[in-house]
Amino acid sequence: MKHVVLIAGPVYTDAELDQARARIAAAPNGAVDDGSHLTAQWQSFQKFRGPGETAETLMKHFPEAIKTGAHRAWGHAAAFGYKHDGNIDEVKAPVLVLNPNDEVKELTARVLPHLKNGRLLDLPDWGHGMLDRHATALAHIVRPFLDDDTWPAGARGA
DSSP states (O other): OOOEEEEOOOOOOHHHHHHHHHHHHHSOOSOOTTOHHHHHHHHHHHHHOOTTOOHHHHHTTHHHHHHTGGGTTHHHHHHHTOOHHHHGGGOOSOEEEEEESSTTHHHHHTTGGGOTTEEEEEETTOOTTHHHHTHHHHHHHHHHHHHHOOOOTTOEEO
8 A cells, every 4th residue: 555545534532432323323224104214314414515515416415325224324333433543553654634624624633643654634615525526626636645745735744
């Protein structure tokens, strides 16, 4: 592995992880006859949408989000089961952590002391949907890092 690029790298306290796991466990899982699971998913999309995202852009991802049915929480369970602060400092390759303006922005900033050979790049004007909305700009950030070992301007860290 030559390089690692992460979109976010949240570092949770044990109490924060317990709260997150409890929220996931309490959330409705799967389809219900009245369709309220669809409304709940749409409201979640609305709550976490990134800067500049519209209802139309959210609709591009909505079908994927509802396909998972009873397995909807698996991704979150996996994310809350991984501790960046216990593992990222073992990575020998250069690590670039992108930190968009989303619900884990402050938690991701906590990864900075754990980056032995890495940097954190804050992206305050980007959020969910950044891969669609900012693909070209993101390529200009990531390609020089991957191809030429060039850290992006403004990246903080080692």
